[in-house]
Amino acid sequence: MKPLGEKVKGPSVEDILRVAGSTGVFHPLELEILKEVTEDCLKNSEKGYRLISVDDEGRSVGFAIFGRTPMTANTWDIYWLAVDSASQRKGLGGQLLSMAEAEILSNNPDAPVIRVETSSRDVYVAARKLYFKSGYTEAGLINDFYKKNDALLTFSKKL
Numbered sequence: 001m002k003p004l005g006e007k008v009k010g011p012s013v014e015d016i017l018r019v020a021g022s023t024g025v026f027h028p029l030e031l032e033i034l035k036e037v038t039e040d041c042l043k044n045s046e047k048g049y050r051l052i053s054v055d056d057e058g059r060s061v062g063f064a065i066f067g068r069t070p071m072t073a074n075t076w077d078i079y080w081l082a083v084d085s086a087s088q089r090k091g092l093g094g095q096l097l098s099m100a101e102a103e104i105l106s107n108n109p110d111a112p113v114i115r116v117e118t119s120s121r122d123v124y125v126a127a128r129k130l131y132f133k134s135g136y137t138e139a140g141l142i143n144d145f146y147k148k149n150d151a152l153l154t155f156s157k158k159l
Contacts, residue, residue, distance in 0.1 A: 011053040013038045015060035022085040025123045061087040064096040075113045076104045093130050113158050120151035131155045
């Protein structure tokens with residue numbers, strides 16, 4: 001039995017989609033794209049996107065997907081960070097964020113910058129609180145970006 005929050009090697013595409021689906025915030029098109037990106041992560045783990053996951057008793061309960069920002073020297077994007085709805089409020093989002101930051105720093109020790117984009121919808125309040133708590137600052141806002149009354153919020157942090 002693995003302890004809650006232990007890093008897992010090799011979650012499946014189905015694991016990632018199950019976790020994302022359980023949150024209730026991913027639209028069908030986002031799940032399609034997540035499936036493609038996850039497949040790419042698992043096939044080309046050292047190129048492009050990176051995938052980390054946490055486990056509870058052999059079952060993936062959270063993941064983060066991140067990668068270098070194209071055409072930049074030391075900037076990275078965290079594209080997705082999600083925790084299974086039944087495992088939320090246990091600190092796993094913070095663990096995943098810390099794990100991603102540690103991997104980013106190990107691959108780019110020259111003060112990398114991390115960028116995260118998220119929605120202004122109420123279902124993302126906890127995510128935004130996590131970013132603020134973890135030292136990220138709001139770096140931008142575009143109103144009505146996703147749709148009317150759904151702004152794009154950009155956060156950043158220099159490690």
